[in-house]
Amino acid sequence: MADSGDRRRFIYNLHEQSKPVGAVRWLPSVSPFLRLAAMSVLSPPAIEIHSFSSQSPNPNPDLNLVSSYPLPSSATSLTSFKSHNYTLIAASTSTGSLHIFSVNPYDGKIESQIISISDKDSFHCGPIQSIDVETSSTGECATAGEDGRVNLVLIGEDKVENFRVCESDGLVAYSAVKWGSPVEFVTGGVGPGLQWWDKRRPGGPVAQFKGVWGRGTVTGMIHSIDIHPSRKHTCVVGGSSGAVYAWDLRWQQQAITLAGTGLEAKSQPFSESEVWEVKYDAFTPQVSSTKVLPVMMCSEDGFLAVLQQDERPVQLLEEPCAINSFDIDPQNPSDVIVALEWESVGILSRGREETEMA
């Protein structure tokens, strides 16, 4: 069982959207008064940029639609990043295309399209389930698809190059990808667990983790991977059956279970449904330097919670419907944006205005 978080210190606002919302991401904000967020929506498929004023006297600031970037099909993955003072948004779709465009950081207006790739032969054929952009040096975008391909897209000054890292002919369906360093990344998918790739050693993954998930009694897919920039050898993984675990490259045989019954039966399950997204939570203080850093997760049964190794989970939200995606603001880690199944977006501010709320 989970501790329910001290709700008095939270401010939580729900914003109805009147259309289904897939993924949500904060955008780097320039002004402290105007916050920007990107969300992928359906009917019609698009990426929408919304703004809201974080300092307004209104305790329930409305999300205002600023601009919208149409997509050929529903978005499967969404990420935002900063590169050379540009705010960029990358999105992949269920028909195998990748789109990157820039957004004005002051007002959220879409400035220009940078990339739009869609090629069944040389790129992806079928849904791209996950993308991640390496932001510290190369600016390469890794894409992992259900078709069993992993591609790297290099966004150059004047041209776009993409090359295939892996073609499994459908033997593996990749569902998650995350950069660990400028040359290494991790993929996860259906079938053989996690793969660690190194660009300097092409030909195949350099390390693999084949966790036998729940001994075949429960579905086991990986939905999300996160790697902390200060601990590049460890990745946290969220997947089926409420499983959240950490895999350390230095101890490859054994993963550390943070939640779920997936890997070890001894731990008490917190949520038994799909964990759609995991992210390191910089806001929650770390207990011990030898342990896995605090991780936030969201699940199909409507939980948003912070997990720590050997600690009870701290539950932040318990919604009546699935939480499909969330994002922690990198500039302001107390703020979390969540996308709910029932056509709404929630914004959770932790720890602020304690006196006012009490």
Added chain:
Amino acid sequence: MPGIPSDSSSLIPFALEGSSQPPPVYPLQHGLRAPIHRIHISWSRGNLLNVTCLRPPPDQQEEMAREDDGIGGKAIEVLLGGAILEGNIGEHKRRRIAYESVKSYAFLHDKKISLAKMETGDNLSAPALTYWWQYTLEYSKSIRDILGNARLHRPLIEDPKNFLKPEEVEQPIGTKAAWELMEIFYVDMQLLSWLPERLVDWLEGYDSLLSKTETVHSKLAILQRKVTSMRVVEDEPGYWNGLAAALAVGWLDVVAKLLRLHGSYDPDQFDKRETENGLVEAVVLLVSEMPRMRPNLPNGKLGLCYQTKHDYIKGLEKWRVKVSGLESSPFWVHCNHRPTRDGLINLLHILLGDAKHIADATSHWLELFISHLLYIRPLTNGLEGMGNLAEKCMNLKPSANNGLTSLLAGILSENPEIVLADCLKAFGPWIVAHAVDLLTANSEYTDGLLNEERYQLGGASIGELYMLVYAQALASHPLTWQVAPAYLSTCLNQGRGLLEILLLRQPVQNYRVVLKTLEICHLYELGNISTHIMKMAGMYQWKHGHKGLGIYWFQQSRDKTRLSQIAHKLFDNIGKSLSDDSFKQWEGLMELLGSDVGIAGGLEFLHKYREFKRSLQQIVNGGTVEAAKKSTELLVQLMRNPSTPQRFWLPLLLDSVKLLEWRSGPLLGVSETNLLLGKLQELSMAKLRPDFHGGELKPNALGDVRLALAKNLGRAILEES
């Protein structure tokens, strides 16, 4: 059912014979050019009907094939029936209501189950029932909140000329009006004694929904628009009409505001109008002191509240004496302004309950009904009395009925079945599904009527039937179908079956959607359904070349048949070619199939075969004697193993030729060679059988192998001796 359609391409619902109304016709704008060859109709998710129109195949009418313009068609949506009144609610608002209300509904039903568990019997007993209406009231209030809270933005400075509520804030929705009406009559037991006053309040909120043109509200709305441009309001007949109308339905605050617009209040006047002004103010005073049989009044509303009947009657008598005193006062003679005099006296007549004046002031029968309750029969209680009164009013003022008025008539006639049927017709399935609990909250009779299992309905009760109708409506939409199981699970007779069908009809293309569906299966403990869904997902992925995902789903669903089929297919492919690419491919497949030898048939063999093939390849590329010996060992192991499929004997024997022809002496001993010869013999026999699977081998392949074996046997005998 496929069939030959009629000329007009439209959908005509089946109507029972003897039905008075002609069946409605819904034309289908399908965009196909005539003639249409076939029509295929099938049920899709929920209550969606898939209608596929097919044109004749091109080979039948060749000249049509040349024209490209006829190809195509489009997906269209035809709404059958549906709610009449609720056209103003958007689709997303409807979905929002569905999402929000499921929480309240589930909460109430959990409560019901836990209460039933506390009581020993299945049905709620009397003490539980006494609390039950309070739970239902909570439920009703939460649903009412979902339907929309009137968020009144009160302007900081009130314009005295604005006497109507700012309408644009939120247009009242009919569903909410109907819900409140049912709450008033069926749930709230505390307020039953001031039922007439509650109806007055209700009408104030929803008068505009009764009719577009003929209501007090519409009269006042016109007046409100005009009043700003009027210079002398008291000269306008519309002003006095509006006043009388507002008073008749008891909107006392509006009356007071309007009267204060009277010209006699104007400070700069030439005439002497003090008396006139005094009279107006006297009426205002009487209006604001009107006795009302209710516990309290909301802010800004006028009247004096009386809690008990006794006090109320005393107060009413006193007040009536005052009103009639004013009516017969001598001051009227001094009032020179004739419209003012007539208008005010008309108002006093209404206050005194003059039936003729009241009838003149109101427009709709429901308004007339309300004003009768206010001024003539304020102590009416009980549905029968109200029903009679309503009938009288309907006769006096025949006006077009709509959903709300027929709902009220249904309630007053004390027939819950009619109430629900009217609701369904006017407001759609949502309200009916949720209102069953309101109707049964306080009445064991209704509870019995609506929850009794009926043979004609396939064992379902009327309540369950409405629940199923709503669940079907939810299931038809890809965004709301996940809400439907919560309702289906409360339907004991047919809910389970429909839930299973609903889950099985979900798309399996996207694995995330499949996982969401499986989650619901898990929640309602539908293990066999989730197995089915996983098999379907597996088939889909396998067919589309996503072998990994396909095998994953088959393994999850423990589909041994398909997994062994895959393994057999794999064997076939391995037997055919051994290029590097395919080697990698079946290696990967083998990995996916895993070590579950029991499940996948001869996978143990496959692993050994791979090993053998690898070592053989090394030898072909130039290997040592040790390597050759090792691969010979592997070959013998394979041949000895009973799990090696027969179809691999020949390829293995052919491979063995390379080993048999090893230059530096025989690798196989006598007994091993005999083993291979035995297999060869068996194979030659099997070749005669019709089910033999020989593959595409050279005709003299067997002969080659036999020769090589014989040579080897000779060498081996020499060696060993």
